[in-house]
Amino acid sequence: MPHPLRRRRLCFQLGFFALFLLAPSLNLLRFDLHETQLWFLGQRWSLGIDAFRAGEISANQAAIQIFVRAFLPAIVLVVGFLAVAWRYGRLYCGWLCPHFTLVETLNTVLHRACGKLSLWDKHRTLRAGVKPSARWWPVFFSLCAVFGFLWAITLLTYLLPPAEIWGGLLAGTLTPNQARFLIAASVIFTLEFAFARHLFCRFGCAVGLFQSMVWMANPKGMVVAFDRDHARDCRTCTTATYPQGSACDNGCPMRLHPRNIKRMMFSCVQCGQCLDSCEETRTAQSGKPLLEWKVGADAVRETLRQRKAERDAAAVLERKD
Incomplete structure (x- = not known):
């Protein structure tokens, strides 16, 4: 792969990683459970149901809005995503997926600690200029914990107002349920990043599995x-x-x-x-x-x-x- 293409892939990964983290805070994409409201590109995305209940639009107009604002975007998104997977396989995973970006990052750090890219590798992978050192073990597990917590709080902000979550975290005023979610999710993600990140990508990620199944069905992929x-x-x-x-x-x-x-x-x-x-x-x-x-x-x-x-x-x- 030419160097420009390799750099382009890195730019795509970093850009999408930043988008994944910032999308809720910028209201680019999130669902507010308090308001039962979807936010998309900074706007409230309404299906017209409230307007229909208020008598502002007819049943036919409400049905059209539901189709145009719900079913049609979903169909276009799914068909487009699967069309790319049909021809190119897990392109999203390798070029955009934030989780896979962390997989590669943690692979590099773990390799510096023990010479392996996974704790389950039977043999070391030798790389020029890299001598495994035990001092990298704390760095590896610390990154797993940091990324695990970051994943947990980011996912929570996709469902609850980011200002409420981050503000509650800094002020120590999170609700018991919010705190329980963050603790449980952080532990789960930390363990996954440390011990099962490759297994998750290969067998546990529904998005990846669907891409692979579609790609395998296409002899021209x-x-x-x-x-x-x-x-x-x-x-x-x-x-x-x-x-x-x-x-x-x-x-x-x-x-x-x-x-x-x-x-x-x-x-x-x-x-x-x-x-x-x-x-x-x-x-x-x-x-x-x-x-x-x-x-x-x-x-x-x-x-x-x-x-x-x-x-x-x-x-x-x-x-x-």
Whole structure:
């Protein structure tokens, strides 16, 4: 992945992360439980039900407003979101999702503490210039706690007035229910960030799962294609960042193996880090990258080729048996 594209992805991630945190305070998007009122782009988003009850509009006008202001936006949003997922997979996860931004951040900090990107990794992932140090453990768990609390209070401000929540927090006047929610949610999110952030992204996030299922159903959806004709070159795959080899595997923040077939890449977030690692390796070897994105008819050919290679491998194993 070219450096400009990598920087662009980082800008998208940081921008959407800031939007996620600030949207309730700016009334860009939140639902006020006190008023039973949706706020959108700084405006009260009304379905016209109150106006109908007050006799200001007819039943037909109310029905039209409900369709235009509720059903139509929901349909457009869902169809548009799934259309992107149909063609590009978990693009939202890899390029926008605030949770995944934290996953990558915590991966980096944890790696400095123990040399692993997940507490459940069996082996260390060596990186040039990074020597694991125990002094990073307090930083890692502190960040998990800070992000856990930040997630809890941000989600609460999507449901209650941000001024009330932040003001109550600073003044110590939160209601018992608000305090209970913040404590419980903070603990849950802290544990998730520390021990299960990859598992949540891969198997627990409904948004991600729907994207993956839609993408898997489309044979023309974008895939990471592997040039198996030059697979032997992977034996010498090392980079300055990943001196132990398997640069694409070690670079994947979702702990996947990018050279695998599509159905084994169900949780791929299309972040492009595997492509970037492969390009770095092959550039140093004066060769062409062995990984690249394929979409459309090229993706279909890649999928068919993968299936053929899988059948051939199975046939070889049967003959050996």
